[in-house]
Amino acid sequence: MKNRSRHYAHAPITEAVIAFHCEESNESTLGDILQVAAQLKDDYPKRSDVAQVQFRLDTAVPQSSNAGRETIGYKIASGDEKSIAALTPSTFTFSRLAPYDRWETFRDEARRVWSAYASFCHPRTVTRVGVRYINRVDIPDPHGAGVDLDVYFRTAPRIASELPQAMKAYFFRVELPIQRPNGIVIITETGVPPAAPNVVSAILDIDAVVQNVQLGVEDAWGAVEQLRNEKNAVFEACITDATRELIE
């Protein structure tokens, strides 16, 4: 895929995510995550649990079930709740909701939070790296007649011409291989409630991932840069000039 990247004045990014799965050190505990939260408290004052709920169904005894809620990590958020880090001993996820400034700002802040995380949790290696951008394109629909997705997207669901072309809802997902780095890009398109009257809001979710790897920290951040380039190329390939006009 060609590396094509453009800056758009009204980039439709609703969320940007950098996510690592790690091979955790044996000593890493929830207490370490709490120390990360304490260190970053000035910039990330809000904290909530990341919980895992487990159900056990015993088929031998009808209606018997056992549920347990376990805290497996913590989510910390900035005062405006637009920058969020979800931390467990084996996962690091940093996300930024709109408004999104620029890649360098986002990446550097993610890396700062990662440094705090790594200093307490000491992950051995990174086993999965993901760079995900969720774009919401708000397409004008002044008469409420609907919009033709093909006008705005070059990757979109296609319906046989004999069938009704008006979609009530859609969910379109493909996984494509990428070579540099060796991974996949997951493209998901779906509709969401309109962000304003007389528009149709369409999601273009691009998640570039490498997994089943054993990367050191520097290599993992190198993969982040490569995945970001792949993500940009996919975005440019998926949209049409009609979309570019909307976001320029």
Next chain:
Amino acid sequence: MACVLPYHQLDYENAERRRYPAIFREAPSSRQLGPQPLDEIYRDQLLSLTVDSRYFELEHVYTRLRDQLAALRLLPDGWDGYCAVAPNEVSIDIASRAIDVLRKANADPTAILPAADGGAGICFMKDEHYAHIEFGNSGEAWALMYGPSGPPQTWQLGSTNADAITATWTRINAYLQS
């Protein structure tokens, strides 16, 4: 295979009932139903997107809230087994607009429930703290907050416009985080 019934078996009244159940008050009209709830499979697909994404996590919350709000249109008077008045279009419409405002603020409501006094309430919970904004059938709006310490706080919103809802959410959010 198409099948034509003999004419003497046709029951026109029942046929009309089947065609227009809402007119015969045997089913809610599309107006009463409001936006149709999402198909379960489609909802599960949306849920799959919430992994690592706060945006989709919130989208999922608001999809559920909008379904809950639409369901309020089906409530009859006396829905609580006593004399509670069902939410009317005034309260549902204001609550609907409030949901849009809260969505833009990335608020995370817990549920939308009918109010015993007539109206709809948007509820928030965090740990042992609770708050709600209640939109009455008369168009008035009130907020309530309470928790394990301190007296409950309640106040009337001066308006139900976007600024007033945002300001109320800011105050509630600060309380929930306290």
